[in-house]
Amino acid sequence: MKIIKFGGSSIANPDSIKQVFSIIQDKLKRQEIAVIFSAFGGVTETLLTIAKMAREGDQVYRDLLQTLEEKHLDMVRQLIAVQNQSTVMTYVKVRFNELEDLFHGIYLIKENSPRTLDYVVSFGERLSAFILSEALTAKGVKSRFLDAREVIRTNDRFGQARVDFEKTNALIRQYFLNYDGVKVITGFIASTDKGETTTLGRSGSDYTAAIFASALEADDLEIWTDVSGVLTSDPNLVYTAFTIPQLSYNEAMELSHFGAKVIFPATMQPAMKRNIPIRIKNTFEPENAGTLINGDVTNGPLIKGISSMSNISIVTVQGAALLDGTAGSRVFKALSEAKVNIVLISQASSEHSICLAIKTSEAYLAKEVIEQEFFYEIKSNEMEEVSLLHGYSTIAVVGENMKQNPGASGRMFRALGRNNINVAAIAQGSSELNISAVIPQPDLQKALNALHEAFFLSENKVLHVFLVGTGLIGKALMRMIAIQQAKLREESELDIQIHGLANSRFMAFHEDGFDLKAGYDLSEKDQKMDMEKFVRQMEEMNFSNSVFVDCTASQEVADAYPRVLGAKVAIVTPNKKANSGTMEQYLELKKLAKKRGVKFLYETNVAAGLPVINTLQDLMLSGDKVIRIEAVLSGSMNFIFSELEKGDPFSEVVKSAKEKGFTEPDPRDDLSGMDVARKILILGREAEQRLEFEDITVQSMVPEDCQSAESVQEFFEKLKGHDKGFADLLKTAEAKGEKLRFMATLENGKAKVGLNSLPASHPFSNLSGSDNMILLTTERYLDRPMIIRGPGAGADVTAAGVFADVIRIGNYTRE
Ligand SMILES: NC(=O)C1=CN([C@@H]2O[C@H](COP(=O)(O)OP(=O)(O)OC[C@H]3O[C@@H](n4cnc5c(N)ncnc54)[C@H](OP(=O)(O)O)[C@@H]3O)[C@@H](O)[C@H]2O)C=CC1
Numbered sequence: 001m002k003i004i005k006f007g008g009s010s011i012a013n014p015d016s017i018k019q020v021f022s023i024i025q026d027k028l029k030r031q032e033i034a035v036i037f038s039a040f041g042g043v044t045e046t047l048l049t050i051a052k053m054a055r056e057g058d059q060v061y062r063d064l065l066q067t068l069e070e071k072h073l074d075m076v077r078q079l080i081a082v083q084n085q086s087t088v089m090t091y092v093k094v095r096f097n098e099l100e101d102l103f104h105g106i107y108l109i110k111e112n113s114p115r116t117l118d119y120v121v122s123f124g125e126r127l128s129a130f131i132l133s134e135a136l137t138a139k140g141v142k143s144r145f146l147d148a149r150e151v152i153r154t155n156d157r158f159g160q161a162r163v164d165f166e167k168t169n170a171l172i173r174q175y176f177l178n179y180d181g182v183k184v185i186t187g188f189i190a191s192t193d194k195g196e197t198t199t200l201g202r203s204g205s206d207y208t209a210a211i212f213a214s215a216l217e218a219d220d221l222e223i224w225t226d227v228s229g230v231l232t233s234d235p236n237l238v239y240t241a242f243t244i245p246q247l248s249y250n251e252a253m254e255l256s257h258f259g260a261k262v263i264f265p266a267t268m269q270p271a272m273k274r275n276i277p278i279r280i281k282n283t284f285e286p287e288n289a290g291t292l293i294n295g296d297v298t299n300g301p302l303i304k305g306i307s308s309m310s311n312i313s314i315v316t317v318q319g320a321a322l323l324d325g326t327a328g329s330r331v332f333k334a335l336s337e338a339k340v341n342i343v344l345i346s347q348a349s350s351e352h353s354i355c356l357a358i359k360t361s362e363a364y365l366a367k368e369v370i371e372q373e374f375f376y377e378i379k380s381n382e383m384e385e386v387s388l389l390h391g392y393s394t395i396a397v398v399g400e401n402m403k404q405n406p407g408a409s410g411r412m413f414r415a416l417g418r419n420n421i422n423v424a425a426i427a428q429g430s431s432e433l434n435i436s437a438v439i440p441q442p443d444l445q446k447a448l449n450a451l452h453e454a455f456f457l458s459e460n461k462v463l464h465v466f467l468v469g470t471g472l473i474g475k476a477l478m479r480m481i482a483i484q485q486a487k488l489r490e491e492s493e494l495d496i497q498i499h500g501l502a503n504s505r506f507m508a509f510h511e512d513g514f515d516l517k518a519g520y521d522l523s524e525k526d527q528k529m530d531m532e533k534f535v536r537q538m539e540e541m542n543f544s545n546s547v548f549v550d551c552t553a554s555q556e557v558a559d560a561y562p563r564v565l566g567a568k569v570a571i572v573t574p575n576k577k578a579n580s581g582t583m584e585q586y587l588e589l590k591k592l593a594k595k596r597g598v599k600f601l602y603e604t605n606v607a608a609g610l611p612v613i614n615t616l617q618d619l620m621l622s623g624d625k626v627i628r629i630e631a632v633l634s635g636s637m638n639f640i641f642s643e644l645e646k647g648d649p650f651s652e653v654v655k656s657a658k659e660k661g662f663t664e665p666d667p668r669d670d671l672s673g674m675d676v677a678r679k680i681l682i683l684g685r686e687a688e689q690r691l692e693f694e695d696i697t698v699q700s701m702v703p704e705d706c707q708s709a710e711s712v713q714e715f716f717e718k719l720k721g722h723d724k725g726f727a728d729l730l731k732t733a734e735a736k737g738e739k740l741r742f743m744a745t746l747e748n749g750k751a752k753v754g755l756n757s758l759p760a761s762h763p764f765s766n767l768s769g770s771d772n773m774i775l776l777t778t779e780r781y782l783d784r785p786m787i788i789r790g791p792g793a794g795a796d797v798t799a800a801g802v803f804a805d806v807i808r809i810g811n812y813t814r815e
């Protein structure tokens with residue numbers, strides 16, 4: 001025997017009911033079944049609303065009742081052929097006549113006791129189960145309607161009646177012996193010995209199904225709903241949540257206790273006692289295996305799911321009075337008598353304080369009853385007044401396998417800490433079935449995602465990127481991510497999503513990540529760019545593993561780094577402004593990144609994608625010492641002076657360098673030597689030298705009148721007037737058989753940046769295009785310096801370097 005239960009969402013309309021019938025017919029081919037139905041979707045709530053309106057004297061209740069009757073009659077019309085409708089139409093009309101009398105009574109006497117309400121809502125299941133039983137019969141399925149009030153006996157605690165299992169089991173078994181056919185049974189309702197209608201409380205129809213499964217010793221119980229089983233976390237908050245294939249009864253109860261919604265623990269008890277497997281399935285996705293809940297505790301991963309509950313308050317009871325051994329039990333007794341549910345308890349080892357997580361809606365009552373209980377102790381200052389803190393959520397990781405395997409709590413708190421989530425209270429049951437924590441509610445989504453990633457590694461790690469600067473490098477980066485996204489997901493389990501985009505004019509955000517394949521152009525339709533707002537929005541989105549990518553050359557954006565790092569968001573940038581400020585600022589940023597446990601990566605600050613900074617950092621970490629750096633560090637300057645050799649005018653060659661994407665947004669930053677000065681400054685600092693800008697001598701190549709040009713356009717115009725001067729410079733060098741190269745050198749704490757005329761044999765002389773070359777003379781590379789050479793500017797090589805840093809962050813944030 002198999003017991004199958006369908007909830008209201010599964011039978012909300014004729015189409016879904018047809019789907020339900022096909023599931024039933026399919027099951028019937030294999031096995032004897034009994035079916036439990038809830039009321040049609042939304043009917044219980046409507047009946048309660050009508051009862052409330054009638055009690056309040058609002059005559060509009062009659063219209064609602066009529067609409068409800070019409071809804072049921074319509075179901076009959078749509079599910080049953082005309083010639084078979086008369087019995088069921090009569091049944092529906094008689095029930096609605098009864099309801100009319102009932103509500104009129106409520107309207108007159110203005111009373112809605114739990115007893116009355118139980119009777120009112122019983123009509124929902126009686127109508128749905130009867131109509132569906134008749135519809136099944138009309139389809140050729142031999143079915144028999146059973147009003148569960150005939151067989152489930154309870155006490156008279158209306159609204160949440162307790163079942164008398166001895167009587168109920170006997171009645172159910174007798175009924176099933178007396179009658180054949182598929183029993184179509186009302187969920188949720190029962191009756192007392194005196195024949196009064198009662199209901200079974202929250203998730204009552206699931207409970208009905210478990211009661212029948214237990215009484216009949218069914219092989220299994222299937223609960224059909226509108227989600228595919230129990231998910232690893234709330235799918236509204238964790239988009240990568242997936243169905244848990246199997247849970248032990250205890251795991252399912254624990255997940256539900258901490259907020260998972262699919263099954264209510266009490267409803268499982270009768271099935272659990274007889275070890276009857278329960279399967280949660282989705283009516284709208286019947287091929288999905290859903291979740292199996294059974295007695296198997298050995299199966300599966302370290303943890304099975306992460307559940308959460310919001311609107312939690314922390315109630316702290318504190319004082320010397322608690323040292324008395326009975327105080328704890330007095331706290332719990334006071335709360336239990338007031339029917340306050342404790343979600344989590346944590347007690348200080350001094351036993352001087354107890355911290356309770358309680359739903360905010362019950363927190364004031366909790367405070368009141370505890371303070372009443374300890375009235376004299378509070379008066380005599382042996383105990384403090386109970387304190388309340390609001391705005392928290394609880395999260396719990398649940399799994400039987402935590403018992404055998406150490407490390408779950410370490411992994412949990414590492415993931416929370418790494419994402420800057422403060423834990424206000426912690427509890428772990430001695431059964432080691434769950435570890436739960438109280439965290440600030442605004443951090444809930446971030447916490448769930450961080451834990452989901454930490455525990456379900458088979459799923460992808462998601463990096464949440466916020467990109468400022470959508471010019472040459474920013475755009476190339478977006479293109480690269482779009483192309484590589486699928487490969488990274490498959491091969492590196494890394495999912496890179498861009499959630500924020502900005503240029504100097506506009507900004508836009510996307511909760512689920514922009515569709516990079518489709519591209520995104522910022523425009524008037526978006527928000528006006530405001531750096532402060534951009535960072536605030538990023539903080540509010542509060543994703544785990546967030547990365548701020550700065551692809552601008554802006555000082556204003558660089559000034560936001562301390563706040564970004566402070567929010568535990570990693571930074572990747574080709575922008576040199578932050579690292580070429582004062583030495584103090586440079587050190588502060590590094591310190592802050594370290595303190596907040598996030599990465600600040602800027603490999604592309606020098607020589608685009610060439611591995612210069614990482615190499616220097618490795619040399620320093622391994623104990624080497626830099627003696628001298630000689631380098632060509634400007635792709636555009638190398639391009640300009642090597643192209644000049646071909647005979648083109650200087651201004652044309654500079655323009656071409658800009659068009660090829662080698663120059664800074666303003667090419668004067670290159671020609672002035674400032675860009676190279678910044679780079680050598682950064683290299684010196686990475687080589688652990690205390691360098692300031694004043695320690696660098698810079699030779700500018702920008703003619704004076706060009707420097708004052710108001711726009712880049714005007715600059716190019718003016719530059720034309722200097723073509724001859726630069727041609728002469730080249731001629732002089734060529735006459736000596738030399739080459740012009742723009743170089744930087746650093747030695748003995750001083751740096752020099754400028755144009756040099758080099759002999760043809762010099763290693764820099766044969767550099768062409770946007771090539772950079774860095775010669776590192778160190779204690780270990782003394783006789784022959786280490787050489788790093790390659791293209792040092794351009795959209796693709798730079799964006800690739802930025803991309804590599806972003807991927808590196810993904811790998812760092814993995815365990
Ligand atoms: N080009 C190269 O080969 C290399 C470049 N770099 C560095 O990469 C960075 C980007 O260069 P590139 O892409 O060529 O420059 P672009 O001029 O092409 O793009 C700069 C982007 O930054 C935006 N921007 C400027 N100021 C702000 C601000 N205050 N707030 C928000 N956005 C702003 C611009 O917005 P808008 O579109 O509105 O103007 C634009 O989208 C620079 O720091 C450069 O030094 C590093 C290595 C090599």
Ligand SMILES: N[C@@H](CC=O)C(=O)O
Nearest residue numbers: 634635636663664793
């Ligand atoms: N403008 C720079 C590129 C970025 O650093 C160069 O020409 O090398």
